[in-house]
Amino acid sequence: MNARALPGVGEHRYYVAAAIGVIVVVLAGFSIDVPLLSHLGSVSVLVRAHGLIMLTWVALFFAQALLVARHRVDLHMRLGIFGVVLAVAVIVADTATLITACRLGPPHMPPGVPPSLFLAFGLFNLFTFAALVGAAIALRKRRSDWHKRLMLLAMLLLLDAALARFIGAYTTWTVDSSTVRNLFVLACVAVDTFRCRRLHPAFVIGGVLVFANDYLANWAAATPVWLHFSQALSIR
Numbered sequence: 001m002n003a004r005a006l007p008g009v010g011e012h013r014y015y016v017a018a019a020i021g022v023i024v025v026v027l028a029g030f031s032i033d034v035p036l037l038s039h040l041g042s043v044s045v046l047v048r049a050h051g052l053i054m055l056t057w058v059a060l061f062f063a064q065a066l067l068v069a070r071h072r073v074d075l076h077m078r079l080g081i082f083g084v085v086l087a088v089a090v091i092v093a094d095t096a097t098l099i100t101a102c103r104l105g106p107p108h109m110p111p112g113v114p115p116s117l118f119l120a121f122g123l124f125n126l127f128t129f130a131a132l133v134g135a136a137i138a139l140r141k142r143r144s145d146w147h148k149r150l151m152l153l154a155m156l157l158l159l160d161a162a163l164a165r166f167i168g169a170y171t172t173w174t175v176d177s178s179t180v181r182n183l184f185v186l187a188c189v190a191v192d193t194f195r196c197r198r199l200h201p202a203f204v205i206g207g208v209l210v211f212a213n214d215y216l217a218n219w220a221a222a223t224p225v226w227l228h229f230s231q232a233l234s235i236r
Contacts, residue, residue, distance in 0.1 A: 012069035019062040029162025032169045050093040061155050087133045098122040116230040120221035128213045129157050149202035156185050178214045
């Protein structure tokens with residue numbers, strides 16, 4: 001973002017509120033893992049690194065929204081350099097965790113989900129996350145309005161794990177986490193559209209990517225090419 005394109009107070013509040021909502025969802029979902037904090041020795045280094053990286057990403061998203069709300073765009077842009085490195089770390093750590101979980105099988109994966117399908121959903125999520133973050137970074141100076149909306153979509157895309165835990169532990173819902181995540185996306189788009197009195201094209205293009213992501217993963221997981229790919233990674 002640049003100082004000439006600072007949004008109004010309402011826009012500041014919108015993104016700070018969205019960041020707080022993300023934190024609430026993450027804390028609620030991963031609250032079932034709190035007992036593990038007293039037994040970290042039983043958790044692999046990969047899982048600990050993955051958890052730390054993801055929590056740092058959530059904290060960074062909140063910090064960036066708060067910095068802009070306080071008109072510290074200079075710090076926001078400096079911290080953005082760290083954000084680029086962290087985004088790469090998210091992709092690398094999440095990919096490694098996905099493959100390891102699939103190799104280990106239950107109870108390291110959602111019950112009833114075949115490893116090839118679990119891997120497809122996870123990797124397609126990461127492909128879409130990388131596309132959204134990459135586009136947001138490329139547009140950060142020229143189109144700050146696109147930048148912040150694409151970053152919000154990328155953040156929402158990573159909520160599947162927290163939502164799956166929350167749904168499985170605290171509800172009797174039969175809906176899957178990606179459906180609930182998409183409802184959050186629609187809610188954010190609806191609020192932004194009402195607030196700005198128009199549907200922003202960043203939400204149109206980014207939203208299509210997010211929604212198409214799940215259908216493509218579901219389709220790809222059943223193809224011979226993906227099954228061979230899964231087997232090559234020693235997926236059971």
